[in-house]
Amino acid sequence: MIPAAQALRAGAAALLDARGENDLARIVAAADVEVVGSPESWAMGSRTVSAHRVALLLDAPVFASFAGDAQKVDAVRSAFAAAMRTPETELAELAVVLRLPTIQAGWHRAYRDAPQKLIEDEARDPSAVLGGAAALLEATGDLRGAAVLRRGNLLVADVPGGSFPSLVRYVLRLDAADFAAAARDSALSDRMKRALHAAGTRATEVAATVDFAAAPQALIATAGSMGAAEARLVRALSAMGATVVPVVRGIEEGEVTLAVIYGGELRVVEVVAGDGDAREMEARISRVRVRRAAQVRWVVVPAASIDDEAGAEDAASAACEGIIL
Known part of the structure; x- marks a missing residue:
């Protein structure tokens, strides 16, 4: 983390603490903060400011309890906006990002570090997204959903359109038993989709859709058998x-x-x-x-x-x- 990001994190945490949001202040203080992407130019009356996107990286247990609470997210966003507001700068967006296990970084960093061959074959390595989604479900107590994700195979494809952030489509291939279980249990299916969406979201990319598919299996019977x-x-x-x-x-x-x-x-x-x-x-x-x-x-x-x-x-x-x- 660069010193500027450290100072920004400390400032936002101090504001939250001063506002009586002690739990949120501790969450921010323990998180990683990154300023990502190029700044945007905003016209505000007679002046022009640079608006920056900020990523707040959280471990799965904290992410599970924080990301789904709109009130908490708004409070933290307000603190970062106040910390970044100057005559020349503003907060453009605060993205709450899952810190992926093993690499201790968000997907917006992991895909950049993926081997070039993987980038050419499938644009990114989705295994870290699967691992992050499984860890997220485990943090919420959904061990069954986490086990299904770990047995699956995640495919990723870009959605054409040139939008920002860019859109991708996730397809999770499951074996016949897991696919049938997900089809029968809509709540399980929804939990897994939300976890994959959360694990794959980064400052410059979000999942447009998350779909399940049955894993292909060769037919045993031949035409004359x-x-x-x-x-x-x-x-x-x-x-x-x-x-x-x-x-x-x-x-x-x-x-x-x-x-x-x-x-x-x-x-x-x-x-x-x-x-x-x-x-x-x-x-x-x-x-x-x-x-x-x-x-x-x-x-x-x-x-x-x-x-x-x-x-x-x-x-x-x-x-x-x-x-x-």
Whole structure:
């Protein structure tokens, strides 16, 4: 911190103390203060003044209790404005910034120090923002939200427009379980978004939007596999209004068994590997007859007959009629 910023911090803290705001004075005295960016020229009557932007850097526990209290923020802003008001200078803006763990600086410093390769690839390294947001949630007692953030992957992109401060978009990729939990719990989702917004805010940049996305995952089933055949058949059965529940999924062993409820009747559909030659199907039919004795229709469908959507629709119709293919 340069001496001028130290003097400014001391002056604002002294004003707060004189006004009886002792707790706020201690917060300011323990904070880091930075004058950031180029000054703006303001015309005030017959004179022109230089207006400066100031960043107040706070650790996560203090930030959690202070940043969301508009009355406290206004009181501190008033103290800094008074300390900076001279015939030539004014306070343009006071930004309350989270001091990021490990680097002990705000994001407005961290992105400048990021390796050039990272700056070219993604404009900035978002890991410090994730860490700061997680620390902020931990400071508020939201350990669940902090854990979800630490498991996530944060992507950042600039929003075109040339505005100041510049705008960015955050996308937090979550695994399927965490994404589903955030979708079910709107309060959890809101807390994580607010924490990311707070951790990513700096004097020259703010988050325009914070969105969640499910992490991509490669499909296991290939076009001609048992998994693909099952998926086509399930889609066709569902389109007919049937309820489908997997009972046995031995895809590698070449057999999938589905419980199908259609028209108030339970039926069992077995998808088997192979093209359904006579001997194989004869063995299957004998099993079907045994199952019928238990008053449950058991339908055998060769996977080769579901090699496209049309075949899946035919198989679904046959299954719902109890026909053995």
